[in-house]
Amino acid sequence: MLSDDQLQELFDGVLHVLEYTGLEVQHKKARKILKKAGAWVDGDRVRIPAYLVKDALAKAPRSFTIFARDGNPENDIHIGPGRAHFGPGPTPPNFIDIETLERRPYVRSDSEIVATVCDALPNIDFCESLGTISDVHDELAASYEFATMFPKTSKPIVAWSFGKDDAEDIHKIAIAEAGGQDAFEKRPNYVHYCEPLSPLVSTVEALDKLIFCAKHRVPVIFTPCPLAGGTAPITAAGIITQAAAESWMGLVIAQTLRPGLPFFMGGVLSVMDMSAMILAYGAPELSLMMAGHTELAHFAGLPLWQTGGCTDSKTLDEQAALEGSLSVYFSALSGGDLCHDVGYTESGMTGSILQTVMMDEAIGYSRRITRGIEVTEETLAVDVIHDVGPNGHYLREQHTRDHYKTEFWYPNLCDRRNFEEWQEMGSTTMRDRVIARTHDIMATHQPTPIKPETEQAIEAVLAAAEERVKE
Amino acid sequence: MSEILSELATAVIEGNSDDAIDLTEDALDDGLEPQNILDNGLMPGMDHVGVEFRAGNMFVPEVLRSARAMQSAMDVLKPLLVEGGVEMAGKILLGTVKGDMHDIGKNLVGMMCEGAGFEVKDMGKNIAPEDFVTAVKEFNPDIVGMSALLTTTMRSMGHTIKALQEAGLRDQVKVMIGGAPVTQSFADKIGADGYASNAASAVDLAKQFAGV
Numbered sequence: 253m254l255s256d257d258q259l260q261e262l263f264d265g266v267l268h269v270l271e272y273t274g275l276e277v278q279h280k281k282a283r284k285i286l287k288k289a290g291a292w293v294d295g296d297r298v299r300i301p302a303y304l305v306k307d308a309l310a311k312a313p314r315s316f317t318i319f320a321r322d323g324n325p326e327n328d329i330h331i332g333p334g335r336a337h338f339g340p341g342p343t344p345p346n347f348i349d350i351e352t353l354e355r356r357p358y359v360r361s362d363s364e365i366v367a368t369v370c371d372a373l374p375n376i377d378f379c380e381s382l383g384t385i386s387d388v389h390d391e392l393a394a395s396y397e398f399a400t401m402f403p404k405t406s407k408p409i410v411a412w413s414f415g416k417d418d419a420e421d422i423h424k425i426a427i428a429e430a431g432g433q434d435a436f437e438k439r440p441n442y443v444h445y446c447e448p449l450s451p452l453v454s455t456v457e458a459l460d461k462l463i464f465c466a467k468h469r470v471p472v473i474f475t476p477c478p479l480a481g482g483t484a485p486i487t488a489a490g491i492i493t494q495a496a497a498e499s500w501m502g503l504v505i506a507q508t509l510r511p512g513l514p515f516f517m518g519g520v521l522s523v524m525d526m527s528a529m530i531l532a533y534g535a536p537e538l539s540l541m542m543a544g545h546t547e548l549a550h551f552a553g554l555p556l557w558q559t560g561g562c563t564d565s566k567t568l569d570e571q572a573a574l575e576g577s578l579s580v581y582f583s584a585l586s587g588g589d590l591c592h593d594v595g596y597t598e599s600g601m602t603g604s605i606l607q608t609v610m611m612d613e614a615i616g617y618s619r620r621i622t623r624g625i626e627v628t629e630e631t632l633a634v635d636v637i638h639d640v641g642p643n644g645h646y647l648r649e650q651h652t653r654d655h656y657k658t659e660f661w662y663p664n665l666c667d668r669r670n671f672e673e674w675q676e677m678g679s680t681t682m683r684d685r686v687i688a689r690t691h692d693i694m695a696t697h698q699p700t701p702i703k704p705e706t707e708q709a710i711e712a713v714l715a716a717a718e719e720r721v722k723e
Numbered sequence: 724m725s726e727i728l729s730e731l732a733t734a735v736i737e738g739n740s741d742d743a744i745d746l747t748e749d750a751l752d753d754g755l756e757p758q759n760i761l762d763n764g765l766m767p768g769m770d771h772v773g774v775e776f777r778a779g780n781m782f783v784p785e786v787l788r789s790a791r792a793m794q795s796a797m798d799v800l801k802p803l804l805v806e807g808g809v810e811m812a813g814k815i816l817l818g819t820v821k822g823d824m825h826d827i828g829k830n831l832v833g834m835m836c837e838g839a840g841f842e843v844k845d846m847g848k849n850i851a852p853e854d855f856v857t858a859v860k861e862f863n864p865d866i867v868g869m870s871a872l873l874t875t876t877m878r879s880m881g882h883t884i885k886a887l888q889e890a891g892l893r894d895q896v897k898v899m900i901g902g903a904p905v906t907q908s909f910a911d912k913i914g915a916d917g918y919a920s921n922a923a924s925a926v927d928l929a930k931q932f933a934g935v
Contacts, residue, residue, distance in 0.1 A: 645830050648791070653784040662779075672920045 253543055253586075259551040262492055262544075267302040269497040274299030275452045279459035282505050289508045300504055308500070308507035314553050316514045318378075318471060319439040321429045322406040322700040329377055329408055329590075331514070331555045336584045336622070338561065338615050339378035340366060341593035342412045342445060346602040347383045348568075350690055355566070355602055358383025362603075363397050366595075367404035369605050369690060372697040374664075375615035378443070379409045382595050382603025389721045392714075395421040398442075399710045402429070403702045410473065410592065412445040416460040417720065419444060421713045423468055428709030429702055437469045440514070443590075444470045446502065447518075450478035451494060454501050462502050466509035473557045473590070474502030475518020479531050480541070482524035488541045495519030496548055503554070516590060517549040518557040530599040533562040534575030539582035546588040558588025561611035562596035568606050568683050572597060576607060577614040584618035609693075610686045613665040620661035631655075665689060727753060728764035731796070735768025736775075738788025740795040747796040757803040761840070765800075769793055769838055776923060783831070790838025797840065812840040813933035816864035816896075818850035820879040825872035828902060831922040832868060839926045841866075841933070852879070852886035859892050866932050868925070870902040877904055881913035897932040901925055 254262070277283050277298045287293045291300045320327030329337050347358040350365060363381050370379040379401060385393040394413040401409055402425055413419040422442070430436035446461040448454045458474070465472040476498040478484030484491040499517045506513050521541035525532045532538065542559050549556035560583035565571035576594075583591040593600070594615070595608035625631075636651040646652050665685045667674055674680075680688075702710075727750050734742035743765075750760045772789045775781040781789075804811065817833050819826045826848040833845045844862050846854065859867060867887070871877040880900050887893045899917040900910055910918035917932070919925035 645827055647783060647827070647831060647834070648787050653788065656782060656784050670920045 254547050256551075259548060262489060262496070262548050263551060265489075265493040266496040266500060266548075267305055269452075269493060270300045270305055270500060271302050272299065273452070273497075275454055275498065275501050277454045277459070277501065279454065279456050279463075282454065282459045282463065285505055285508055289504070291504070298501070300501070304504055305500055308504045309552050309554065311507040311511040312503060312515045312554055313512060314555065316471070317439075318408040318443060318514075319441050320406045320408065321402070321426075321441045321702070324406055324700065327377075327407045331589050333550070334587055335589065336558070336587050336591060336619075337377035337589060338580070338583075338591045338594050338611075339376055339407075339410065340370065340380040340382045340595040340603070340605075340608055341559075341562070341600070342380050342382075342410070343384045344382060344596065344598075344601055344603040345384055345386070346598070348597070348602060348604040348606055350605060350687070350694070353568075353606075353687070355598075357386040358603060359387045360385045360396055360400055362605075363400040364404050365694065366603070366605050366608075367401035367409075368697055368699060369609065369693050371405035371407055371699045372693040373609065373612040375612045375619065376594065376608065377407060378590060378592075379405045379407050380412075380445075380592060382605060382608070389718070391721050392418065392717050394418045395714065395717050398422040399425060399714055402426070402706070402710070404699050406700045408442055410443045410445055410590070412447075413461060415457045416464055418717070419461050419464045421717050423464075423470065424713050425706065425710055429706040433468065440469065440471050442470070443473060443514075443516070445473045445475065448474065448476050448498050448502065450476045450483040450498060452498060454498075458502070459505065462506055463509065466506045466513055469510060469513060471514035471516070472502075472506060473516040473518050474499050474506070475516070475520065475557050477520045477531070479524035480522065480537065481526065484521075486523075488521075488537065488544055491521050491541060492519075492545050492548060495521055495545065496552075515554065516557045517545075517552070517554040519545050520559050520593070521545055522559075530564070532564055533559075533593065533596050533599050534564040534571070534579070536578075538562075539579045542579075542588065543582055543586040546586040550587070555589035558583050558586070558591035559593045560588075560591045561594030561607070561614070562600070563607065564597075564599045566598050566602070568604065568610065568686060572607055573610060573614075573682065576611050577617075580611055580614045581618040581621070584615065584622045587622075606686050606690055609690050610665065610682065613663060616661060616664070617666075725755070725763075727755070728760065728767075731760070731764035732768035732771065735765055735789050735792050735796070736771050738785060738792050740792045743792040743796040744799060747799045751799075751803070757800045757807060758809055761797075761800060761804070765793055765796055766840065769840070772838070773923065773926070786838065787834050790834050793838050793840070811842060812935050813865040813929070814842045814844070814862065815866045815868055815929060816844050816846065816855070816858055816862055817868045818846035818855060818858075818870075819848035820869050820871050820876055820883060821849060821851045822879055823871045823873055823876035824848050825902075826870070828872070828922065829868070829870040832870070832901065832919075832925045835922045835926050836868075836929055839930060840935075841929060852883040855883050856886050856890045856892065859887065859896060860890075864896060866897045866899060866929055868929075869898070869900045871900075871905065872902050874904045877902065877909065880905075880915065884914055899925065899928050899932070 315332035522538040560579035563575040
């Protein structure tokens with residue numbers, strides 16, 4: 253989408269912001285680390301010379317693997333050029349109940365539903381909760397969330413936490429399954445998510461978590477959420493430049509502490525709708541800005557935390573399908589490395605696993621297109637064309653049999669039957685089929701269990717966490 | 724069901740023609756009746772294929788492979804069945820009607836009917852009413868199947884039925900029709916005995932006509 257010249261201009265713009273404007277770094281220890289590394293620290297304000305940023309970029313890997321907790325290679329995530337992965341997002345306060353279909357506060361059992369369904373969906377690669385648990389102690393929502401999801405999916409989880417304590421809770425559970433800290437460092441089985449503030453602030457919480465990840469070699473995402481026209485410039489190039497600067501502050505700290513730490517550049521970039529006053533999750537600018545952000549990340553040699561499959565709609569309707577599918581498709585085209593928020597509705601206020609289930613179909617569809625056309629002697633099929641000749645047919649050809657499963661994508665939810673059969677099967681709509689598939693997964697899917705020692709670790713971690721918040 | 728018949732059903736399901744022939748011959752050597760082999764080996768295999776196809780677990784190339792395995796075994800059994808005076812599932816005469824050159828759907832119907840045990844004579848495409856009449860006289864089918872893709876050529880189905888009536892052959896055959904623009908009400912209007920909206924339903928319809 254962007255030319256090399258444009259990317260170079262964006263890249264130079266980010267370096268300029270970091271060197272001449274700098275960011276407010278609210279974390280004392282982080283300022284110390286940065287100063288020692290060669291940054292200019294003036295009170296809370298930290299400016300980073302370009303060479304330091306380039307050093308950090310050189311140290312960060314472009315390709316690495318996040319491993320499935322159960323050793324199932326199909327669920328490993330290989331980050332690298334040309335590979336787009338998809339999963340839900342974190343922390344909306346509400347959830348669409350899969351039985352009543354009503355919007356209500358997110359509860360602990362919803363984490364179990366989200367993890368189980370994500371584990372079963374063929375095109376969902378990683379798991380996030382789609383909510384903040386409301387029926388446990390306020391400070392333990394993230395700890396309970398991870399403890400609840402981890403046994404229900406072997407796909408890597410992208411975890412979030414309020415701060416250091418619950419980051420540690422999560423890590424204890426993950427390393428119990430991995431077989432200890434050393435084993436985890438060789439085969440990390442989850443990713444942690446940190447969110448700095450726009451414009452240009454690295455908060456204490458975000459950096460506490462980042463430093464924790466660097467110390468324990470947890471692959472990390474450092475992702476601001478700027479609003480074009482509100483907390484960032486209104487122009488696409490402007491918001492990309494600012495968001496990259498915000499994310500790369502985290503990059504410099506992380507790579508200084510732990511060279512080679514797997515790091516995802518982040519930024520959920522969208523518009524502040526100037527009429528509805530919301531962060532629009534279904535805006536075309538989101539897809540456009542995220543594609544530009546992805547190209548900048550790849551230009552700089554980093555994987556990106558992408559966004560797609562989300563909507564501003566309040567329900568599972570045509571708007572949800574349209575906005576979600578188009579952003580998923582654009583995200584797949586841009587090759588953003590981990591595309592999250594698949595299942596966000598109502599502008600990020602409500603998580604809906606039904607939206608995720610519908611988007612699983614859109615991702616499969618998009619992936620068939622991005623897989624492209626293979627041109628080889630075998631696929632050219634001139635011999636087959638010759639053999640069949642005029643007036644023949646290909647239904648019985650070995651060539652057809654050899655390729656029909658891989659050349660075509662087969663839908664799970666989109667209906668292609670003729671009218672009579674569709675009518676016989678109950679004249680269902682997409683919405684009906686999404687709900688039915690979700691219920692079917694919940695009734696039948698059995699995720700790989702966690703190890704007994706991990707079960708014990710979860711019990712111990714949650715008991716200790718409850719003690720901690722009593723004080 | 725004996726083990727060999729169960730293996731035969733599996734050979735049909737997996738579309739393995741060589742195994743289907745070998746197992747049929749072995750079953751005959753073991754003294755099993757041809758009718759027993761057909762009813763309890765081959766047919767359960769094809770029935771399973773039909774169920775799996777409808778459920779979306781098997782696809783057209785696999786169904787055709789199974790149909791071919793079924794036919795290969797039938798080539799062994801058929802002379803013995805005829806010799807024993809056993810009624811076959813039935814004979815089907817197929818063709819795309821006059822003016823229409825589209826035959827992929829009709830081909831599919833033919834292959835799937837063969838897989839269900841029918842003897843199929845496929846006349847090809849652009850078949851005029853009088854050619855259908857001649858073929859009915861020669862082949863003596865139980866069922867005549869016609870297809871058309873174009874709204875402009877589907878009228879020829881009515882002309883063919885009329886030609887069969889005029890030749891005094893209408894009562895000795897069941898006529899079934901299909902093709903993208905064809906509907907049940909069109910079938911009723913031109914006096915066809917049945918309509919099927921896809922190849923799998925066409926097989927069901929043919930079975931219904933043949934009473935199997």
